Amino acid sequence: MGPITRRDAVLKGLGAAVAVPALTAVAPAAAKSTGPAVGKAGAAQHKFEMNIEETRITLVGQQTFQTFAYAGQVPAPLFHVREGDHVEVLLNNLTTLPHTIHWHGLLQRGTWEMDGVPDMTQLGIQPGDSFTYKFVAEPAGTMWYHCHVNVNEHVATRGMWGPFIIDPVKPALIEREVTGDYILMFSEWASSWADKLGQGGMPGDVFDYFTINGKSFPETQPIRVKEGDVIRLRMFGAGGGFHSIHIHGHVFEIVFKDGHPLPAPIKADTVLVGPGERYDIILRCDNPGRWMIHDHIDSHTMNGHTPHGGVMTLIEYEGIPRDQSYYHWAHKEFVPDFYYEQSLRKPHGIHTNPNFKGVPVA
Ligand SMILES: [Cu+2]
Numbered sequence: 001m002g003p004i005t006r007r008d009a010v011l012k013g014l015g016a017a018v019a020v021p022a023l024t025a026v027a028p029a030a031a032k033s034t035g036p037a038v039g040k041a042g043a044a045q046h047k048f049e050m051n052i053e054e055t056r057i058t059l060v061g062q063q064t065f066q067t068f069a070y071a072g073q074v075p076a077p078l079f080h081v082r083e084g085d086h087v088e089v090l091l092n093n094l095t096t097l098p099h100t101i102h103w104h105g106l107l108q109r110g111t112w113e114m115d116g117v118p119d120m121t122q123l124g125i126q127p128g129d130s131f132t133y134k135f136v137a138e139p140a141g142t143m144w145y146h147c148h149v150n151v152n153e154h155v156a157t158r159g160m161w162g163p164f165i166i167d168p169v170k171p172a173l174i175e176r177e178v179t180g181d182y183i184l185m186f187s188e189w190a191s192s193w194a195d196k197l198g199q200g201g202m203p204g205d206v207f208d209y210f211t212i213n214g215k216s217f218p219e220t221q222p223i224r225v226k227e228g229d230v231i232r233l234r235m236f237g238a239g240g241g242f243h244s245i246h247i248h249g250h251v252f253e254i255v256f257k258d259g260h261p262l263p264a265p266i267k268a269d270t271v272l273v274g275p276g277e278r279y280d281i282i283l284r285c286d287n288p289g290r291w292m293i294h295d296h297i298d299s300h301t302m303n304g305h306t307p308h309g310g311v312m313t314l315i316e317y318e319g320i321p322r323d324q325s326y327y328h329w330a331h332k333e334f335v336p337d338f339y340y341e342q343s344l345r346k347p348h349g350i351h352t353n354p355n356f357k358g359v360p361v362a
Contacts (some may be wrong), residue, residue, distance in 0.1 A: 043136075046081055048350045049090040052099050054197060055358025057159065059209050060216035060303050065189055066197045066361055067159035068095050068147070073356035074214045075185050075238070076145070076162025078343045080351065083140040083169050089133045091125060097198055098124030098149050101133060103164060104276065105143035105259055111135045117148045124149045140168035141259020142234045142278045144185075152201030156240040157189055159214065163236065163340065166259070167348070174255060174265070174282055180231040182223060182339035184212050186273060186295075186311060187239035191304065197361070207241060210300040210310035213338060214356060217301070217312035221338035222329060223293070226318040229285040237273045243300060243311055246270040247283065249291040250315075256280035270296060288317040290327075 053072040058064050070076035081087060093099055102116035114135045118124035125131045147160035154160045163183050168175075188207040193200030212220050225231060233252075235245060246269060253265035258278050271279050294301055295311035303309030314329075316322070322330050335355055336342055343351040 043084045043086055044082065044348060045086045045088070046079075046349060047088045049092070050077070050350075051092045051094050052160075053358075054095050054361040056361055057214055057356075057358040058219075059189060059211055059214065060219045060309060063191060063194070063209055063216075063303065065157075065159070065191075065194045065209075067358060068097070068099060068154055068197075069159055069358055070101075070145075070162055071352055072358060072360070073353060074159030074161075074358060075183075075356055076160070077353070078162065078183070078340050078351045079137075079145070079164040080167070080344060080346070081137045081165075081348050082167050083138055085137045085166075085348070087133070087135055087137050090130060091133065092130045093125045093127055096127050098126050099147045099154065099160065100124055100131070100149055101145050102148040103133070103135065103143065103145050105139075105141065105278075106135065106164070106166075107138055108135055109138070116145075137164075137166045139259065140166045141256060142236075142280050143259050144236055144238065144278065146238070150201065152240065153193075153199070154201075155238070156187075156201050157193055157205075158197075158200075159187075161185065161187070161236075161238045163234070165234070165344070172255075172261060174253075175232070177230045178232045178282065179229045180225065180341055181344040182231060182233050182341050183236070183344070184233055184245075184339060185214075185236040185238040186241075186243040186245075187211050187214070188241045188300070208302070208304050210241075210243075210295065210302075212311055212313060215338075216303050216309050218309070218328065218332075220313040221335050222314050222316040222332070223339065224316050224318065224334070225285045227285055227288050231283050231285060233281050233283065235271065235273045235279045235281070237275045237277045240275050241300075242275070242297065243273045244270055244296040245273060245293065245311070246296045247291065247293050247315070249287045249289060250283050250285075252281045252283040254279055255282050283315075285315070285317065288320060290317070290320055291315045 100116040115121045143164040147154040189209040190205040
């Protein structure tokens with residue numbers, strides 16, 4: 001077999017044609033995308049190129065926030081590979097400050113210099129510079145990636161995080177029952193730093209906006225199911241705060257913690273997701289209706305000083321009429337893939353999401 005041919009698209013260019021002005025040029029050689037090459041042991045080789053850009057995203061209403069964004073999007077692109085696959089990422093820093101990627105939860109056995117910690121495993125990637133990460137994706141589970149430079153600003157308030165899902169070679173029985181797979185990344189934002197790129201993440205910051213996948217209610221999206229579905233919700237503590245996630249009308253099972261199967265699933269209706277943690281829950285859709293999902297930390301369901309916002313969404317069953325006059329989301333425009341649910345059905349690879357694209361900061 002020849003050298004690896006896969007050169008996935010330069011991620012920042014993807015989706016730009018929809019609503020975002022053209023960013024930097026896409027190198028022709030990098031725009032080619034072929035299927036991942038498969039190695040001897042069945043492990044695929046995934047090779048990607050990704051830029052870090054300064055963008056502005058909208059959390060809700062008029063509340064925007066300047067970010068350092070992997071591939072120009074918050075959350076960052078989905079990495080979805082199989083346990084044992086080889087991953088190579090060329091990362092170009094187009095911003096004004098140094099960054100890295102730490103692959104949170106990955107073991108980096110024999111590749112500790114790929115762990116992404118500045119001044120410990122590498123130098124921070126300087127503005128205009130590039131760095132290539134190369135490693136094996138293990139162990140299996142719900143992992144993520146984030147910058148490790150000035151984490152309290154770049155990760156806690158600038159959106160430098162994304163999901164890294166590693167499918168096990170041998171899925172558990174309960175995983176095989178799943179009919180829909182969803183990613184929910186929780187984070188919090190201190191609006192006083194919104195336009196002060198390079199500052200923030202200080203003790204005493206007042207976090208006054210709270211998001212799921214970078215959006216606050218009512219800009220979040222419903223999770224649409226039908227009776228009999230078995231859904232997996234992968235919850236991430238992507239910021240510095242706790243989120244006490246309660247789902248109405250169902251008893252779910254907490255099955256994985258930080259990507260690893262629990263010895264026995266825990267039945268619950270609320271799960272506390274701390275900074276850096278991941279919990280995968282399995283929920284059987286056995287109770288048709290409309291059921292709220294919200295953070296039980298009350299201040300996290302506000303937008304600034306206004307209640308009814310932040311970390312709120314719901315499960316909407318098919319067949320339940322949505323035309324009641326009191327129903328806030330009766331005519332909500334549905335945005336598919338808000339929870340990566342479509343991307344997770346695609347073949348393994350890296351998947352950008354135009355919904356999450358920001359606008360370049362001038
Ligand atoms: Cu950074």
